[in-house]
Amino acid sequence: MNKIIVCIALFLLASCGEKEKMSPTVFFAGEIINPTNDYVVLYKGDQVIDSARLDANNRFSFSLDSVSEGLHHFYHHPELQYIYFEKGDSLQARLNTTEFDESLVFSGKGEEVNNFLLEMFLINESEEEHVYSLYKLEPEDFIKSIDSLKDDKLQLLNDLNAESRLSDGAYEIARSGITYTNYISREAYPFYHKKKSGDKDFHVLPEGFYDYRKQIDFENEHLTYLRPYYNFMKYHVGNLSYMACRKDCGGSVSVAHNQLHFNRHKLKCIDTLIKQKELRDNLFRNVAVDYLLKPDCEDNIKAFIDEFHQLSGNNKHIEEINNLYEGIKKIQPNKEIPDVLVTDSEDNQVSLKDIANGRQVVFYFWSGVELGHFKNIKKRVAKLKKKHPEYTFVGINLRTDKLRWKTLVEAHNLDKTEQFWAGDFEDVAHTLIVYDPFKSIIAKDGRIVDAFANVYTSF
Structure with missing residues (x-):
């Protein structure tokens, strides 16, 4: 009888477990x-x-x-x-x-893989400075060092798998996060080693240095939004594009001064290399946003957009890219500053055009949500006011409750005549292309001088 009861109990437990698993x-x-x-x-x-x-x-x-x-x-x-x-x-x-x-x-239920992914994320963050220091090593020593870091993490994963029996999908995600983090370092090595060593040219790499590229999975849609995988793809496309341009276009490639040329290479590289639709769309978007947010002449911008449409006209991000392009066209030098409305300390609505009329203005942006950034910006603007008295520095607050904005202005003794609140963050961000936290806009007499200035590097 006892044996029968035990068997029934085990059967019921197995049934419940199966039901939970299949739910x-x-x-x-x-x-x-x-x-x-x-x-x-x-x-x-x-x-x-x-x-x-x-x-x-x-x-x-x-x-x-x-x-x-x-x-x-x-x-x-x-x-x-x-x-x-x-x-x-x-x-x-x-x-x-x-x-x-x-x-x-x-x-x-499900905690094991999630805590492991989080642990790997934190470990990777903590290792960044150490990995950067390794780029000074010769190629063989560098590979040995970063592979040691990778192997330690894989051992942790295998230990977890032995204890908790992860599903195939969970194990694949965790393992891919580790391996593609390693691959990122390898892709970056030639560039960072050149910078660290002070060499005029890239180090000659040993045969087999890029053998790991044979293991790249370009078609796995489950990895598309895994950060190390996606970041690797960006590094990989950039590396291949740069080296191909260097080989085929002749002379030294100056990315900083020939954005259009280099980004055309990247578009063509993605078109040739990536077939998986979502990854392909995301990488095309990344190149487009990266290019469009850096200053270039209108003719070059149009040439880039035309090629983007040709290669990725069915991109799921096409509306975003088109809107960004239209917005950028409107804030080119000598164009009138967009008629964006903001609120002053007495709750009056004022347009940026009126604020800039008859004087030289630098608009900068801050948020009450990110107080560290706000304090840094405040210190920087205070220095710039002394260094450049010819400008009026005007702060535009974003993503903050109006009452909190007023409280912060009061508490930090900011000049109320130079501080304004933007209630519609999306409208301001899209119209003025506010993606960079250190972005500023220089205007004179209501017209744009530089819509892509930076409070740290442009003055």
Whole structure:
């Protein structure tokens, strides 16, 4: 009788386990200490899957009836981090926004791979300075050193897999994160070694240095949004484009002074190399945004956009790129500054054109959300005011509640006549192309002098 009872119990446990495993539902919940926003947003790739509002106790929860297994991201402004889902997962997250990544911990079904991915992310961040120091080594010693770092991480992964039996998909994501981080360092080596050594030309690399390229998986859609994989692809395209240009175009290639030429190489490289649609679209977008946000003449910009449309006309980001292009055309030198409305300290709406009329103005941007950046900008502007009294430095506040903006202006003794609040961040960011945190716009008599100035490098 006892044997029969044991057998029945084991059968029921196995049945429950099988039912849990096959359940399509995923539950994800958590608590955020010191929240910076009211929402947590869940992404698969660059598509919003769902959003959850924090309750009175700063808790959130998602219950997903059906989910595409694999890598996701969750976003709590301004931070974003990985989360890996498999059917039947029930995950809890806890974090403190003052140390977002360092404080984040997962618990529950699915915790093993998620905590491991987070651990690798933090290790990679902590190793950046050390890896940079290794670029001074000769190629053989460099490979030996970075492979040692990679092997240590793979051992940690294999130990975890032996204990927790990760799924094939989870193991692949974790392993790819480790290997492609290693590949990034190899791609970067010729450039950083030249810089570190002070050599006039690139070091002659030993035969087989790039053998790892035979292992690159260009078609794995599960890796598209894995940060090390995507960053590697950007390095790889840049490396191949630079070396091909150097070989085929003759002379020394000055990327800084020939942006159009070099970025055409990158477009053609992606077109030839990458066939997987989402990765291809994202890499084309990356090249376009990178090029368009750097100053160039209108004829060159148009030539680039024409070629972009020719090679990637069905890009899923095409509307974004076209809008960026149209916006950039409107802020070229000698064009009238866009008629963007902002609010002064007495709640009056004023246009940037009126602010710049009859004087030389430098518009700079800050946010009450990122106080460290605000304090640095404030110090920098104070120095620039003394150095360049011919300019009026005007601060435009973004992504901050109006009352908080007024409080910050008052608390930091800023000149209220030179501080304005922008209520519609999206409108200002898209119209004035505010992507760089140190961006500034120099204007005179209502017309643009330089719409891509930088408060640290342009004065």
